[in-house]
Amino acid sequence: MVNPVLLLAVPLGLAFCVPLFGMASRRAASFVPAIAALFNVVVAIRLLPEAIEEPIVVCLGGFSAPFSIVLFAGPLGLLLAALVALAGFVIAIYAVRYIDTGAITKYHTLYVLLLVGATGVVLTGDIFNLFVFFEILCISSYALVAYLGDRGGLEASAKYLIQGAVGSGLLLLGIGMVYGLTGTLNMAGIAERIGAVPSVPALVSLALIVVGLGVEAAIFPLNAWLPDAHSSAPSTISAILSGIAIEVGLYAVARMVFTVFGATDMLFFLVFLGVLTVLVGELCALAQSNIKRMLAYSSIGQIGLILFAVSLASSEAVAGGLFQLISHTLSKVVLFLAVGYMILRSGSKEISSLEGMGQQMPLTSLAFAVAAFSLVGLPPFAGFPSKFMIVRAAVAEQEVIFLVLVAVVLVATVIEGAYFFRVVQSLYFKRGEKQAVRQEAPSSALIPIFVVVVLIIVFGFYPDAVVRVLEPAASDLVRSTDYIRSVLG
Amino acid sequence: MRTLTSLILLAVIAVGIGFALTEVPFGTPKTEVGGYYLEHGREETGAANTVTSVVVGYRAFDTLGEVTVLFVAALGLGAVLAAAGGAGARREVEPASLVLRTGAILLFPLLVLFGTYIFLHGHLTPGGGFQGGAVIASACLLIYLGSRERIISRVGRTVTESLSGLAFVLIGLIGLAFSAQFLSDFLPKGTLNTLFSAGVIPLIYVAVGFKVGAELGGVIDDMVKETR
Amino acid sequence: MSFLQDYAYYIGAFGLVFIGLLIVLVQHNLIKVIIGVSIFDTGINLFLIAVGYIRNGTAPIFSRAGLEPGAMVDPVPQALVLTSIVIGVAVLALALGIAVRLYREYGTLDLRKIRELRW
Numbered sequence: 100m101v102n103p104v105l106l107l108a109v110p111l112g113l114a115f116c117v118p119l120f121g122m123a124s125r126r127a128a129s130f131v132p133a134i135a136a137l138f139n140v141v142v143a144i145r146l147l148p149e150a151i152e153e154p155i156v157v158c159l160g161g162f163s164a165p166f167s168i169v170l171f172a173g174p175l176g177l178l179l180a181a182l183v184a185l186a187g188f189v190i191a192i193y194a195v196r197y198i199d200t201g202a203i204t205k206y207h208t209l210y211v212l213l214l215v216g217a218t219g220v221v222l223t224g225d226i227f228n229l230f231v232f233f234e235i236l237c238i239s240s241y242a243l244v245a246y247l248g249d250r251g252g253l254e255a256s257a258k259y260l261i262q263g264a265v266g267s268g269l270l271l272l273g274i275g276m277v278y279g280l281t282g283t284l285n286m287a288g289i290a291e292r293i294g295a296v297p298s299v300p301a302l303v304s305l306a307l308i309v310v311g312l313g314v315e316a317a318i319f320p321l322n323a324w325l326p327d328a329h330s331s332a333p334s335t336i337s338a339i340l341s342g343i344a345i346e347v348g349l350y351a352v353a354r355m356v357f358t359v360f361g362a363t364d365m366l367f368f369l370v371f372l373g374v375l376t377v378l379v380g381e382l383c384a385l386a387q388s389n390i391k392r393m394l395a396y397s398s399i400g401q402i403g404l405i406l407f408a409v410s411l412a413s414s415e416a417v418a419g420g421l422f423q424l425i426s427h428t429l430s431k432v433v434l435f436l437a438v439g440y441m442i443l444r445s446g447s448k449e450i451s452s453l454e455g456m457g458q459q460m461p462l463t464s465l466a467f468a469v470a471a472f473s474l475v476g477l478p479p480f481a482g483f484p485s486k487f488m489i490v491r492a493a494v495a496e497q498e499v500i501f502l503v504l505v506a507v508v509l510v511a512t513v514i515e516g517a518y519f520f521r522v523v524q525s526l527y528f529k530r531g532e533k534q535a536v537r538q539e540a541p542s543s544a545l546i547p548i549f550v551v552v553v554l555i556i557v558f559g560f561y562p563d564a565v566v567r568v569l570e571p572a573a574s575d576l577v578r579s580t581d582y583i584r585s586v587l588g
Numbered sequence: 589m590r591t592l593t594s595l596i597l598l599a600v601i602a603v604g605i606g607f608a609l610t611e612v613p614f615g616t617p618k619t620e621v622g623g624y625y626l627e628h629g630r631e632e633t634g635a636a637n638t639v640t641s642v643v644v645g646y647r648a649f650d651t652l653g654e655v656t657v658l659f660v661a662a663l664g665l666g667a668v669l670a671a672a673g674g675a676g677a678r679r680e681v682e683p684a685s686l687v688l689r690t691g692a693i694l695l696f697p698l699l700v701l702f703g704t705y706i707f708l709h710g711h712l713t714p715g716g717g718f719q720g721g722a723v724i725a726s727a728c729l730l731i732y733l734g735s736r737e738r739i740i741s742r743v744g745r746t747v748t749e750s751l752s753g754l755a756f757v758l759i760g761l762i763g764l765a766f767s768a769q770f771l772s773d774f775l776p777k778g779t780l781n782t783l784f785s786a787g788v789i790p791l792i793y794v795a796v797g798f799k800v801g802a803e804l805g806g807v808i809d810d811m812v813k814e815t816r
Numbered sequence: 817m818s819f820l821q822d823y824a825y826y827i828g829a830f831g832l833v834f835i836g837l838l839i840v841l842v843q844h845n846l847i848k849v850i851i852g853v854s855i856f857d858t859g860i861n862l863f864l865i866a867v868g869y870i871r872n873g874t875a876p877i878f879s880r881a882g883l884e885p886g887a888m889v890d891p892v893p894q895a896l897v898l899t900s901i902v903i904g905v906a907v908l909a910l911a912l913g914i915a916v917r918l919y920r921e922y923g924t925l926d927l928r929k930i931r932e933l934r935w
Contacts, residue, residue, distance in 0.1 A: 104770040108757055111656065115753035118746045159649045161763070161772030162632065166624055168649045205667040212660050219653065227896055231653035234903050235660060238910060242664025245914055250921045253668075254930050257846065257914050264853045264907050265840055271860050271900060272833070276605075278893070279612035279867040282619030296611065303608035594841035598834050605830060614822045615871040622868070622890035626876060629891075638876035638888070642895040654899045661906030665913040714877065718902055807909050814916055 103157055103172035106142055106180055107219055110135040114211040121204030128204045132191035132211045139184030139218065147177050151571045154585045156224070165285035169586055171224035175421075175572035179221040179350055182425060186342045186432050187214040189547040193436050194335040196543040201246055209246075213239040213339065217347045224586060226274050226359070227284045229351060233270070237263050237315060240344055244332040255327035262314055262324045270311025276304040286359050287586035290579045293360055305360045309352055316348030317402050319376040326383070329395035330448070334439030337391060341398040342432040346424050349402055353409050358579045369410035374504050376403025381511040385518045389448045390441075393518060394434055397474065400511060401427045407508065408489040409576075411496065417573035419488030422565060426473060426481040426558065433470035433551050437463045440540035450522055457527035463540050464526045466548045471519040473555045476512055481555045484562035486512070634785050635711035643716065644789045648771045652756060654718075655796055659753060662803040669810050684734050692734025699727035707797030708790065709783070717793040721800025728805040732812050745806045752799035759788055759795070825866040832859030846918065846925040850911045857904035861897045868893030 113135045121128035149155060154173035161167075172180075191210065198206050212235060219232030241263065245256035278284060280300055281292040293301055314321045325345070329337045356362050356369065380400025387393035405427070408420030440463060445452045457464045473480030476487075493505040539545070558565055574581070617623065625646060629638045633645035643651050684692075706713075707720025763772040775787040783790070836856025843849050868890035876888040915925065922930050 102764060102770065104764065108760060108764075108770060111652070112754060112757040112761075114656075115659075115750050115757065117750075119750045122743065122746065157770075159770050160646060161767055161769040162646055166621060167646055202667045202670040205663045205670070209660060209663055209667065212656060212663075215656070227647075227899075228650055228653065231650050231657065231899060231903070234657050234906075235653060238657060238664065238906060239660045241907075241910060241914075242660065242667055245664075245668050245917070248668070248917065253914055253918045253921060256668075257911070257918055257930070260907070260911050260914065261840060261849055261853065264911070265837070265856065267903075267907075268833075268836075268853075268856050268860050272863065275860070275864045275867055275893070275896075276608055276612065278864075278896075279618055280608075283621050284892070299604075300608035300611040303604045306604070591842050594838055597841075598837055602830070602834060609823075609826055612867060614826060614866065615869055617870050617890065618867070619890060619892065622892050623885075625891055626885035626888055630878060636878045638878070638891040639894045639898070642891050643898055647895055650895075650899055654902050657903050657906050661910045664910045668910070668913045668917055712877075713879070714875065716898075718898065810913070811916075 101142055101146060103142075103146060103155055103170055103177075103222060104159065106139050106172075106222065107170075107215060109138055110211055110215045110218070114208055114215060117208040117211065118204055121207075125203050129195045129198070129207050132207050132214070133188055133195070135211050136184045136188035136191055136214060139214070140181055140188055143177050143181035143184055146172060147174065147181065147568065150174050150177050151568065154575065154582075156586050165283050165288040165587065168228050169224035169285060169287070170222050171286070171582070171586060172222055173572075173575040173582075173585070174568060175350075175575040176222045178421075178568055178572050179347065180218050182428055183214060183217045183221070183343050183347070186339065186428055189432060189551055190335050190338050190342075190436065192547045193439075193544050196541055197335055197439060198333065201248065206243070206246055209239045209243050210335075210339070213243065213344070217343050220347050220351055224286050225284050226277065226286055226289065226355075229286075230267070230270060230274055233312070233315070233348075233351065234267060236344060236347065237267065240328075240336070240340055243336045244328045244340075246336065247331075247333055249331070251327070251331040255324070255331040259324040259328045262321070266311045266314030266321070268311070269307045273304045273307030273311060276300070276307065280304065285586070286354070287583045290359050290361065290583050291587070301360065302362070302365075305355065305362055305365065308355050312348055312351045312355065314348075315344065316352050316406075317345045317376075317399055318349075318352070318372060318406060319379050319399070319403065322376070322399050325399055326392050326395045329398065330389060330391035334391075334435050334442070337395070338432045338435035338439075341395065341435060342428040345398060345402050346405070346428060349405060349409075349424075352406075353576060357412075357576050358582050361579050363412070366410045366412055370407055370504065373403045373405075373407030373410055374507050376400070376406060377508060377511045379403070381514045385514055387518075388450055390438055390450050390453065390522065391435075391448055393450070393522075394431070394438065397515065397518075398427075398431060400515065401431075401474070404486075404489070404508060404511075407504070408492070411492055411501075412577065413492055413495070414570065414573050414577065415488060415495070416492035417577060418566060418569040419485060419492050421569050421572055422485035422488060422562070423482075425565065426485045426555070429481060429551050429555050429558075430470040430474040433466050433548055433555070434474070436544065436548050437467040437470070437540075440544055441467075444538055444540075450525060453522065454525045454529040456525075460539050462545055463548070466545075466552050467526065468523050469552050469555060471523060473559065475516045475519055479556070479559045481558035481562070483559060484566075488566075633789065634787055635789050636785075637711055637713065639714070640711045640716055640789060640793075644710075644792050648760075648792065651792070651796070652760065652771075655753065655756060655799055658800060658803050659749065662749070662807050665807055666810055669814060689734045692730045696727050696731055699730065700724055703727065703797070703801065707793050710793040711785065711789045712783070717796025718800050720793075720797040721802075722804060724797070724801035725804030725808060728801075729808050732808065742809075745802045745809070748798055748802040749806070752795040752802070755795040756792060756799070759792060763788070825869070826863065829859050829862035829866055832856070832862065835859070844927050846915050846927055846930075849927070850908065850915060853911070854904065854908055857900070857907075861900055861904070864893045864897050864900065 216236030384396035473482035633641035703723030706715040710716030839852025873889035
């Protein structure tokens with residue numbers, strides 16, 4: 100059996116090596132992130148069948164739980180780790196050619212460390228360890244948003260950093276309070292003892308933790324930083340942030356609420372918050388004329404949808420939410436990567452400047468269209484089964500309030516369709532001003548993009564392949580008694 | 589207006605926290621993990637300083653993460669300032685006074701020695717890799733203040749940073765190879781309170797001390813470059 | 817009175833936390849906001865250490881024979897604070913680097929004027 104710790108140790112070791120390679124050759128250094136991510140994809144998928152049987156619990160340092168730090172490689176953790184690594188791999192290949200200015204070696208090192216941080220958050224079983232890896236994720240993203248050094252990027256990064264730092268501080272405050280209330284930092288240990296703590300202190304500490312994690316998870320109203328950051332970052336970073344970082348933040352929130360605190364009373368509030376986030380995201384996206392800002396607001400809308408689904412707490416709803424998470428990651432990665440070269444070729448980020456790209460960059464535009472249709476939820480792409488599962492689970496709740504919320508979500512889907520179709524229309528049905536010269540994106544960009552497009556189509560046709568893994572993952576999240584038993588015995 | 593809403597918001601949070609704190613009484617033992625570490629820390633890790641046995645023994649993975657955070661920040665700072673290209677206004681800076689120059693040169697070796705002492709003895713006295721590394725970095729800062737020469741070579745600092753980080757990960761992997769757990773102790777624990785005790789802990793702290801010293805020195809170097 | 821004595825540390829720590837938060841929420845100068853974040857971090861660290869304090873306990877170091885583990889304070893919060901201080905320094909360094917670049921690009925550190933990105 101492969102030890103899941105290698106999912107963290109090997110990329111971390113490679114990250115420390117990148118500056119050394121960079122001194123020899125910048126080209127060599129730019130391939131290391133792809134190698135690290137590929138390793139993680141292979142190991143995570145290899146461990147997944149085992150973890151579905153019985154979650155793998157690793158006690159680090161040779162000491163036993165709860166006196167050591169525990170890694171909990173359950174189906175959910177490994178699924179997300181595989182997703183992080185897959186997205187990381189694809190974007191890393193694209194970035195080899197796309198990133199050609201600035202301190203390139205530092206970019207690639209920071210990128211690997213971002214992946215390490217995200218993988219650490221989903222695999223850990225200890226709340227302070229969660230904080231440390233969460234910080235690795237956040238700080239590398241602050242630096243990468245500012246990578247291009249232009250005015251927009253610096254401003255976005257500064258605002259992101261301030262909000263993120265306050266969020267992390269609140270998270271740490273919550274962790275300190277939880278330690279004072281329960282006496283342990285192990286997630287399973289806290290889950291065991293939190294029942295004995297009176298509800299007000301437990302709620303206050305949970306609130307602090309959720310607000311702290313919510314800044315990164317882009318839950319309304321903590322997501323003011325996101326449109327600026329995701330639109331001013333280089334396109335590869337926009338892709339990894341929208342595709343992975345906010346999802347991992349949402350995972351952390353879900354893990355805290357469900358498994359650690361068992362806070363079922365808070366769920367209704369989170370359902371509302373999710374729908375509110377969806378509305379804010381989709382309405383603002385409609386009003387945008389800058390393509391990257393539009394995609395960023397769309398990410399906010401999608402995260403709201405995933406939060407809505409997961410907070411419904413029935414096993415079908417959680418599985419639907421996780422499926423939506425996967426389909427959003429895949430689609431958003433394609434969208435941002437496609438847009439990356441489109442912006443380069445047309446020289447502007449405005450939607451109007453993308454007119455006629457259907458002729459100029461046919462393959463890239465095709466990828467964009469497929470991903471857009473998937474995100475809106477059209478069959479036969481991956482977004483359809485995921486949205487369908489969510490709607491079905493919400494309707495099954497059989498209370499009027501949920502039907503109203505589902506109606507709101509469907510209205511938001513229509514809005515989503517509107518703004519994406521507007522872009523697709525621009526791509527294919529409008530003539531650009533310039534001559535339609537075929538100037539496609541390089542193959543280093545097209546190959547990774549189409550790998551993901553193929554996955555979107557495959558998951559759309561065979562959703563059961565995914566659902567088979569999602570159901571154990573969903574129960575991993577929701578059933579705290581099983582979690583406690585796996586870790587503490 | 590903004591001040592008023594901020595104050596109201598903070599007041600609400602304060603009330604909530606106040607209620608929560610009634611359950612966290614001051615001065616009483618709250619945990620069993622803390623007691624366990626105090627009771628068993630000496631035998632299980634061999635370090636006399638229990639905080640060190642927690643930081644580098646029981647929770648060594650957190651320390652690896654912490655080292656990584658500092659690495660990320662130093663890299664990020666380098667990447668953000670690199671694009672600037674030192675195009676700042678180059679003012680004529682007057683040379684440092686005689687006292688500062690001489691003092692810096694005299695104190696520098698003492699500070700480096702002191703920092704090294706701190707991280708070597710992390711398992712015996714309060715201190716450790718981070719504290720020692722910070723002292724060494726402040727020694728470098730003193731030289732910058734005193735003689736205005738840039739003594740930290742980019743190559744040297746990158747190599748030190750990367751190799752010490754790798755050393756930490758390799759120690760963990762060797763532990764994995766020896767006893768199927770990452771970062772487990774594979775060296776003998778020796779007798780308490782001597783320098784060569786506590787298994788891998790001093791080795792890890794040496795690696796951390798070098799890394800933090802190189803990183804913070806690098807951060808200082810990057811910042812100082814901006815003002816030249 | 818003993819209530820105040822008991823909770824003085826919590827009040828002090830949270831006082832710093834709230835002062836830091838207020839600065840971040842209200843101030844316009846970027847450097848002052850960064851200082852506010854730093855004060856906020858310090859307050860949190862103080863709170864963490866205060867959680868670990870045990871009355872009449874000493875430092876958890878067995879530097880001579882005959883020290884009882886029962887009479888020592890909790891070492892775990894101290895380990896947490898060690899990590900947290902380093903993370904705080906890291907964020908501070910990066911923030912100041914970004915501030916330096918921002919000043920160079922915009923010529924000002926006033927957050928009200930650094931608003932190139934609209935909507």
